[in-house]
Structures are given as C-alpha cells and as structure tokens.
Amino acid sequence: MDGSVAQQHLSLGRFSAAHLASFLERSHARLCAVLVLLSLACFLPGFTTLQPMDRDEPRYAQASKQMLETGDFVDVRFQDEARYKKPVGIYWMQSASVALGDALGVSEARTTIALYRIPSLLGAIATVLLTYWAALAFLGRRGAFLTAALMASCVILMVEARLAKTDAMLAACSVAVMGGLARAYLSRGAGVLPRRALLIFWTGFALGILIKGPLILMFAGLTAAVLAYRERSTRWLLTLRPWLGLAFTLAVVLPWFVAIAIRSGGDFYAQAVGHDMLGKVGTAQKYHWAPPGFYLLAFFGTFWPGAILAAIAVPFAWIHRREEPVAFALAWIVPSWLVFEAVPTKLPHYTLPLLPAIAIVTIMAISRHFVGPHRPLAKLSTVLIPFIPVGLTIGLSAANWSFDGTLPYRALPAMVAASAIALYAWWLFIRNRMLSCLWAGFLSSVCLAVGVFGFAQLDLRSLKISDRLAETVRGKMNVGTLGYREPSLVFLVGTNLAMLDGASEASAFLKNSSCAAVFVDRRFENDFMAANERNRLAPALSTRVSGFNINSGKRVEIGVYSVDAGCP
Known part of the structure; x- marks a missing residue:
C-alpha cells in the first residue's frame, strides 16, 4: 500500500509538472x-x-x-x-x-x-x-x-x-x-x-x-x-x-x-x-x-x-x-x-x-539533441558554467578585502548559491538532462544578479568616490574639482561644477567664491597649499575621501577644502 501511494504521488508530481508546462x-x-x-x-x-x-x-x-x-x-x-x-x-x-x-x-x-x-x-x-x-x-x-x-x-x-x-x-x-x-x-x-x-x-x-x-x-x-x-x-x-x-x-x-x-x-x-x-x-x-x-x-x-x-x-x-x-x-x-x-x-x-x-x-x-555530453570535450568544457559565478565570488571577495578591508558578507549567500546551482547545472549536463541544465542556469543567473548587483556593489565603498564626494558638499553653492574629473561627479554635484586646471586656479576659485568647496587630488595638494599661502587664504579641510578609480586603475585620495562664508 505504501509503495502504491508513493507511486501515485510520484505520478501526480510528474503530471503536475507536465500540466504546468502545458498550461503555460x-x-x-x-x-x-x-x-x-x-x-x-x-x-x-x-x-x-x-x-x-x-x-x-x-x-x-x-x-x-x-x-x-x-x-x-x-x-x-x-x-x-x-x-x-x-x-x-x-x-x-x-x-x-x-x-x-x-x-x-x-x-x-x-x-x-x-x-x-x-x-x-x-x-x-x-x-x-x-x-x-x-x-x-x-x-x-x-x-x-x-x-x-x-x-x-x-x-x-x-x-x-x-x-x-x-x-x-x-x-x-x-x-x-x-x-x-x-x-x-x-x-x-x-x-x-x-x-x-x-x-x-x-x-x-x-x-x-x-x-x-x-x-x-x-x-x-x-x-x-x-x-x-x-x-x-x-x-x-x-x-x-x-x-x-x-x-x-x-x-x-x-x-x-x-x-x-x-x-x-x-x-x-x-x-x-x-x-x-x-x-x-x-x-x-x-x-x-x-x-x-x-x-x-x-x-x-x-x-x-x-x-x-x-x-x-x-x-x-x-x-x-x-x-x-x-x-x-x-x-x-x-x-x-x-x-x-x-x-x-x-x-x-x-x-x-x-x-x-x-x-x-x-x-x-x-x-535536436546535438548538444550534450556525447560531443567531443563537452563534459570538460562545460566547467565554464560554474566557473563564472565561482570566479566572481572569489574575485569580488578579494577586491572587497583589498579595497575596503572587509568581505561582502551580505552578498556571499547569494553568490555561493549561484555557484552551487551552476555546479549542479554542470552535473545535469553531464547526465544529459539538457532542459534541466538550462533551467538551473537561469536560476543561477538570478542568484548571481542578487549577489553581485544587489549586495556586493553596496559593500565596495572604495569604488563610490563621486557619491561620497557629492555627499560632502550638499548645500554648497560653488564647487570645483582639481585632478578628479569623472563625469559622475558632474552628474551628482551639478552642471556648474568647475573643472579646475591647476592649483592656482583652484585657490583663486575659493578666494573669489562664497560658500564654496574644492576637491583636490592628493597629487596637487602641495601646489594648492602653496597657492593658498600666496593668496593669504586658509580653507578648511572638511574631510578626505579615498578609494579606487576603476577608469584610471589607480587609488586616489581627495581632500575636500571649503570656505563657509556666505553659506545660508
């Protein structure tokens, strides 16, 4: 009786899956x-x-x-x-x-x-x-x-x-x-x-x-x-x-x-x-x-x-x-x-x-059953299915540790799940279960999207340089930047962001502006301070923002100098 009931449940499960596919x-x-x-x-x-x-x-x-x-x-x-x-x-x-x-x-x-x-x-x-x-x-x-x-x-x-x-x-x-x-x-x-x-x-x-x-x-x-x-x-x-x-x-x-x-x-x-x-x-x-x-x-x-x-x-x-x-x-x-x-x-x-x-x-x-484990080198080459999520899990963890000294803890469960499901998709391919392999790939992709885009990027604070700079100057009427010129900074700070070409221009910008701030890349800070001395100007160093610029491939450190005279 128990075997008969189990067989009925199995048949019902198969019928339900087939019925669902047919319904869709x-x-x-x-x-x-x-x-x-x-x-x-x-x-x-x-x-x-x-x-x-x-x-x-x-x-x-x-x-x-x-x-x-x-x-x-x-x-x-x-x-x-x-x-x-x-x-x-x-x-x-x-x-x-x-x-x-x-x-x-x-x-x-x-x-x-x-x-x-x-x-x-x-x-x-x-x-x-x-x-x-x-x-x-x-x-x-x-x-x-x-x-x-x-x-x-x-x-x-x-x-x-x-x-x-x-x-x-x-x-x-x-x-x-x-x-x-x-x-x-x-x-x-x-x-x-x-x-x-x-x-x-x-x-x-x-x-x-x-x-x-x-x-x-x-x-x-x-x-x-x-x-x-x-x-x-x-x-x-x-x-x-x-x-x-x-x-x-x-x-x-x-x-x-x-x-x-x-x-x-x-x-x-x-x-x-x-x-x-x-x-x-x-x-x-x-x-x-x-x-x-x-x-x-x-x-x-x-x-x-x-x-x-x-x-x-x-x-x-x-x-x-x-x-x-x-x-x-x-x-x-x-x-x-x-x-x-x-x-x-x-x-x-x-x-x-x-x-x-x-x-x-x-x-x-x-x-047409052409793609499967019977093809030459197919079993070996399909290791690429789990390789991508496994590689991203390792690579993003290493990047997060290198740049921010921590691990993407919130992202790891989803990325590990993506890797495990992709590994299962590889196993399904080897067993010649192609439809199931495809579906496992789709599910792995969803988990990867949640892990990488949903969580991992949140923990990579070092890559969010423009966002962090923009947060420091909210309410400033006049903002300029020296050395760091990424378009994201213009978008976040405002169309009138001044792109300054040298230390003297940056110092003059602060001197001639009210309620102003200047972002100064560390490479230009000594020249900037010298220009301020010549102009008898002593702007306050509000904060420093450090991170990694993915476009230049270099670490950056930017000082935020401001004068608050004239701020509302």
Missing part, C-alpha cells in the same frame, strides 16, 4: 509573463543603488539632465561641450523618464540615476520579449521561450539593463528588425507579411536610427545582402513594403536630423561620423583598442550561462548551414561579428544585438 505553453501571454518575471529578477537587483558608472553612463544622464534644465531638446551637451556622438533618441527617453518621476514627486529626481536607467530597463525587457517573437519564426513556443530566457539571464544584458546608455534599447530595436526580416525571408513564398510584423520591423528600424544611427542599418543590411546573394534575388525584401516603410522612417527621424544640422552648422555630422564612427575604425578611439578575437574570448563571460552551450552548437550550425533558418541566423551573426572584430575599438557590449541569433541556433541544436 498554451498561451503566448503566459509565456511572456514568465519571461518578464525572469527579466525583472535578473535586472532589478541593485537597479536603484548602483552608483553612476563612469564614464559613459553619467555622460548620457548629464546630457539628458541638461535638456531638462535648459528646455533645449535638440542640442545635446555635457556642461558646455557639445555631445555630438550619438543621435538624440536615448536622451529624449531619459528626459521623459525623469520628467515623469519629477511629476510624480520623486525626491531629487534629476540626480536620481535610477530614473535615467528606466529606458534601458524597458529596452532590456523588450529585447527579451522581442527575442521570443523573433524566435517563433524559427522554433515552437517552448524553443522560443528558452531562447528568450537565455537572453534574459545572460550577463551582458543584465549589465546593460542597469546602465543609462543606448545599448539595451538598441538591442531591442535590432531584434525587432531582425525578427521582421526573418519572417520576410522564411515566408517569402507567401508574398505578404502580417501588418503587425511590418509595424514592429519599421518601428524598430526608425527608433534604432534615432538611438544609434547607422548600426541598425549594418545589422539588417549585411544580413539582407548575404541572403540576397544566397537567393540570387532581392524580391523577397519587397514583402517588407520598403517605400512605405522608408517614408515612415523619414517622418520619424528627419525632423531632428535637420534641426541639429541647422543648430550645429554641420558640426554634429562632422563629429558623429568623422570622429566617433570613423574614429572607431581608425585610431582615434585608442582607449578601447583590442586585437581581433577579443569578442570571441569575451563571449564566454558576456553570454554566460549559455555561452559554452552555444560553443558546442557551432558544428551544428556548420552542418546545417544550408537549411534556411540556420542560414538566416548565420547571416545575422557572422558578417557583423567580423566587422566588430576587424574594427580596432572594442567594447564587450557591441555584439549584444547579435546574441539573440546565437541563442536561436543554440536552442535549435539542443532541441
């Missing part, structure tokens, strides 16, 4: 709801507490803040400097987000970095949902869901969801365009595309141009060119209704491009094309140089936990390259990837818009 897969809305919940679990920890991350994030946020301060939504500026590197789309989105927060009564909305991150959060969630939509052109509902879940849990999208930059929203626009293009190619015999697919395609295309200029053209153009060569025809592109779509695109993007041309006298195009875009191709962007192969190596970190599974799927893509779905995915990935590898300027997030195609091929290979 019966509806796109249910699957998308689960994807949104997974995305929020991966993207929200630390969203409001992570400091403005130098240098790009506060540059975007500060330029958006200045739009609100000046009421000028055409020109893009960082303090007095024109910021003509990217189009205006993301600045409008960030400004609207902050204006809404301000209207809803958020305290100090314009210096609340989380409000500027909301477009990136929405872009990351849209990337996940649009990946599901795009993958439905290649796979069934379960396969499309797993593909989108790989995107929701991958490291690089988790990072970009928390940064007030263009990349998460660009990824959403890109996958919208490529999902529409896939439907045009894979259903080209039908001769017509649903109106919804056309709307998604052209909206993604127009917004992509308004957010990051020609990149969306590169992704779609190179893919279309490869497939047109394969077909020896471009007629299948006509199903996208190009003339109507281009008219829509021009209606969306042309007003601002004309307005900025008039406002800047052509300087926008000179800087955006001549310096920023061509500079990446040449040598101007020397600070982010890396050799070819950088993205291939970085991929194993950026696309974790799915990266090693994708690597095992590479032979599948080659063997099945003549199949139309695989051919499309390869046309999506390979040409743009080669361009990124060839360009000297390299940053890990550049290849983010290509990752949905890699996820599609990976799930294709898994669904």
